[in-house]
Amino acid sequence: MVKSGGYMKDKNKEVFLGEENRSRLLPILQNVQDKKGYISDADMQNIADELGIHPVEVYSVVTFYSFFNINKKGKYIIRVSNCISNVLAGSEKIVKEFEKKLKIKVGETTEDKKFTLERTSCIGMCDQAPAIMVDDKLIGKITPQIVGEIIKDLK
Amino acid sequence: MEAKRKGPVIFSEIKPYAGLKQALELGESGVLKLVQDSNLKGRGGAGFPTGLKWKLAAESADKEKFVVCNADEGEPGTFKDRVLLTEYPVLVFEGMVIAGFAIGAEKGFLYLRGEYKSFILSIEKELERMRKDGALGKDILGKKGFNFDIEIRIGAGAYICGEETALIESMEGQRGEPRNRPPFPVDTGYYRHPTTVNNVETFAIITHLAAKGVSWFKSIGTEKSVGSKLLSISGDCKKSGVYEVPFGITIKQIIKMSGAENTKAVQVGGASGVCVSKKEFNRSISYEDLSTGGSIIIFNEERNLLDAVKNFLTFFEEESCGQCTPCREGIPVLIEAVDLLRKGECTQEYLKDLFSLGETMQLASKCGLGQSCPNAFLSVLNNFKKEYSLSKANKKEKKFNG
Ligand SMILES: Cc1cc2nc3c(=O)[nH]c(=O)nc-3n(C[C@H](O)[C@H](O)[C@H](O)COP(=O)(O)O)c2cc1C
Ligand code: SF4
Ligand code: FES
Numbered sequence: 001m002v003k004s005g006g007y008m009k010d011k012n013k014e015v016f017l018g019e020e021n022r023s024r025l026l027p028i029l030q031n032v033q034d035k036k037g038y039i040s041d042a043d044m045q046n047i048a049d050e051l052g053i054h055p056v057e058v059y060s061v062v063t064f065y066s067f068f069n070i071n072k073k074g075k076y077i078i079r080v081s082n083c084i085s086n087v088l089a090g091s092e093k094i095v096k097e098f099e100k101k102l103k104i105k106v107g108e109t110t111e112d113k114k115f116t117l118e119r120t121s122c123i124g125m126c127d128q129a130p131a132i133m134v135d136d137k138l139i140g141k142i143t144p145q146i147v148g149e150i151i152k153d154l155k
Numbered sequence: 156m157e158a159k160r161k162g163p164v165i166f167s168e169i170k171p172y173a174g175l176k177q178a179l180e181l182g183e184s185g186v187l188k189l190v191q192d193s194n195l196k197g198r199g200g201a202g203f204p205t206g207l208k209w210k211l212a213a214e215s216a217d218k219e220k221f222v223v224c225n226a227d228e229g230e231p232g233t234f235k236d237r238v239l240l241t242e243y244p245v246l247v248f249e250g251m252v253i254a255g256f257a258i259g260a261e262k263g264f265l266y267l268r269g270e271y272k273s274f275i276l277s278i279e280k281e282l283e284r285m286r287k288d289g290a291l292g293k294d295i296l297g298k299k300g301f302n303f304d305i306e307i308r309i310g311a312g313a314y315i316c317g318e319e320t321a322l323i324e325s326m327e328g329q330r331g332e333p334r335n336r337p338p339f340p341v342d343t344g345y346y347r348h349p350t351t352v353n354n355v356e357t358f359a360i361i362t363h364l365a366a367k368g369v370s371w372f373k374s375i376g377t378e379k380s381v382g383s384k385l386l387s388i389s390g391d392c393k394k395s396g397v398y399e400v401p402f403g404i405t406i407k408q409i410i411k412m413s414g415a416e417n418t419k420a421v422q423v424g425g426a427s428g429v430c431v432s433k434k435e436f437n438r439s440i441s442y443e444d445l446s447t448g449g450s451i452i453i454f455n456e457e458r459n460l461l462d463a464v465k466n467f468l469t470f471f472e473e474e475s476c477g478q479c480t481p482c483r484e485g486i487p488v489l490i491e492a493v494d495l496l497r498k499g500e501c502t503q504e505y506l507k508d509l510f511s512l513g514e515t516m517q518l519a520s521k522c523g524l525g526q527s528c529p530n531a532f533l534s535v536l537n538n539f540k541k542e543y544s545l546s547k548a549n550k551k552e553k554k555f556n557g
Pocket of ligand 3: 126
């Protein structure tokens with residue numbers, strides 16, 4: 001179980017229980033998400049305790065944002081942007097290539113839990129379409145040839 | 156890197172902190188007057204007068220106020236804020252400091268979309284440098300009693316958080332669901348304190364404006380749309396990228412500039428914008444004609460525009476916060492309608508219903524997402540009748556209200 005990353009550690013709980021406490025929720029969730037790739041029930045319970053709010057509130061926030069996961073995903077998350085500029089530039093071919101190379105469909109995770117393949121909205125790389133995100137990294141001008149190299153580099 | 160780009164305002168030459176120094180000279184009321192006199196309107200899409208927004212916040216008696224830079228940049232086809240934040244970050248942050256000075260805030264937030272998280276390291280470095288230079292922190296550039304600093308907050312993949320009240324909800328650790336407006340953030344913002352939310356580009360302009368003055372600024376653009384606009388151009392063209400252009404530029408000029416050929420249509424304003432047909436290529440980018448946050452997507456003759464509309468609507472279906480009925484329930488009906496139109500199975504009668512649904516969504520949705528999501532659909536139906544054919548049959552009359 002990952003603690004909320006020391007965001008609250010040196011604070012006296014009582015001092016910190018103002019409403020602005022709650023504004024730390026996203027940074028805390030981001031920290032947990034970064035560290036273990038998903039946010040478990042126990043994490044949500046813990047965070048709720050620390051912030052003095054109900055776990056359901058944490059859950060409702062976690063499920064609102066598409067970059068928070070409540071289930072364990074692959075070590076690397078590959079997101080192919082399916083915005084219009086990418087589609088015009090052939091992003092479906094890129095999706096197919098990833099599916100072929102990873103032997104999974106969009107939305108799935110490889111058996112060795114290394115890769116998850118997803119689609120995402122515009123990632124602000126429309127000038128370098130087709131573009132993808134590998135975890136936090138933005139990569140543009142993807143070709144089917146590069147797909148293999150990207151996977152190899154991550155392995 | 157900075158020398159590479161050229162443009163009338165944002166990409167024009169400027170010395171570091173020239174804008175901030177001049178703003179401190181002018182004093183709080185001087186800056187407010189400057190921004191109001193300039194007629195600068197927000198560059199995030201809605202085009203609200205920046206001077207008025209700041210004045211309202213400045214007038215509040217509340218001791219705690221906030222400046223927020225909206226770097227959520229989620230509109231499909233927009234990437235100019237990415238360029239500003241990676242190539243001209245100090246220009247943007249300087250603008251935020253000037254805003255803090257003018258309205259009396261000590262704290263600024265940069266709300267950065269989750270997709271841009273990898274920029275944090277370089278942004279933090281720039282902020283640190285500004286602190287060393289005395290342009291952030293206490294007694295900024297020697298101005299006794301003026302303290303200001305900037306904190307980064309990161310989004311987590313939700314387009315709706317670009318809407319200013321949803322953004323504030325998100326900063327408060329909530330789901331990014333838009334609030335009712337009024338009250339507006341300038342009055343009741345972050346933890347109910349006055350908060351001015353401005354786009355990245357707006358802040359970059361502020362820095363130049365402070366350094367160079369109103370008459371310089373007003374010499375660029377049109378009478379009603381002062382200054383320049385950053386365009387993010389992508390799609391079927393040779394030279395996609397960010398361009399700074401004076402307001403008043405026509406679609407025809409944009410097409411030429413980007414090296415596009417066989418252009419069938421231009422989507423102005425991203426998924427929430429309108430689809431402009433050939434016969435309208437003389438229209439111009441300006442607040443009085445085609446007002447936009449800067450997304451320009453070019454389609455060539457081979458493209459089917461209904462496919463594009465469906466792509467946009469699917470995006471909105473995904474990103475709608477689901478709070479209000481017209482938006483939540485209307486989008487799936489429009490998506491289904493695109494399929495019917497594609498197959499030639501939509502009747503004249505149903506088409507009328509769809510128009511009225513679209514108009515209802517524009518009027519009755521709570522926030523800009525629901526209000527603008529039928530735009531592309533309606534404009535393609537209106538301007539590109541060749542893209543679809545209606546069913547002559549009356550037998551399967553379709554009604555969306557059961
Ligand atoms: C659905 C939706 C998404 C928006 N996304 C953004 C955005 O990504 N960036 C932005 O600056 N403004 C966005 N806006 C507009 C903001 O609500 C707000 O008007 C703007 O940040 C004000 O800044 P400005 O006056 O400098 O343009 C969005 C509005 C809506 C309704
Ligand atoms: S219009 Fe759509 S996105 Fe906006 S508040 Fe309503 S449901 Fe949410
Ligand atoms: S429209 Fe595709 S990355 Fe923006």
